[in-house]
Amino acid sequence: MASLKEVRNRIVSVQSTQQITKAMKMVAAAKLRRAQDNILRMRPYAQRLNSILTNLTAQVGDDVVSEYAEQREVSRVLVIAITSDRGLAGAFNSNVFKGVNALVQERYAAQAAAGNVAYMAIGKKSHDYFSRRGAVVGNYTHVFGKLSFDTVREAAEQAMDGFRAGQYDEVVMVYNEFRNVATQIIRTEQLLPLVPAEPNPTAVQTSNVDYIFEPSKEEIVQTLIPQSLKVQLYKAVLESNASEHGARMTAMEKATENAGELLKSLKLTYNRTRQAAITTEILEIVGGAEALAASR
Structure with a gap:
């Protein structure tokens, strides 16, 4: 059985850890509110931009062919893995790693065997993980330090x-x-x-709208497509950012609860150990007193 001093030191240590997890939960909650507001504002814009692009593409048909729509035989693949810069977020980062590994095994096994799968790591954890397992292009570990469209645009353009x-x-x-x-x-x-966008039978049909193109339909579509791609990646980064803070808040809440349960167990052990020590001292005193009385 551990000594009273050892149990007392463990109690102090767990209490300190519990204070840290409580503070981290509060910080994550504050950051989550901002991140959640950002993604909730971004989703309608991204959806509307994609809707406009889909409608315009349907209008122009095959008159405008984008270089970003070219279908080729898949020999070389780039996987953009979006994680966080820090840990202590439960399975947040490891789930991304599992998702990437499952994707490569299911869809790009031949390309991976030939060494033709590259990784773009957004987030320090992603960079650390994939730099040990394959070719990492670009260094975007700074994105979440000051998250904005400009910081993500560089990765999208690459x-x-x-x-x-x-x-x-x-x-x-x-x-x-x-x-x-x-x-x-x-x-x-x-x-x-x-x-290509899949037809949605419940959506409002706008393909028959008589658009007036200014300056030209080619220029409009060719401008919207790169912008839409950048917005799509930015939206994914915002989704990941909000998810990170939610996962860390949940993980720290669970860690705080676990620390509380451990404290209860340690305090019970401490009281039992203390009671055993007091009982032992009493028995020793009684035994000594009886020995003195017998010697007289």
């Missing part, structure tokens, strides 16, 4: 330039989609080449 130059035949994103504080879902989305 992926787009690589696709146009023929360095990659497909570009895929893997990230955590934010649902709520306790729920994050791994999403795998193809960024390039552009995937």
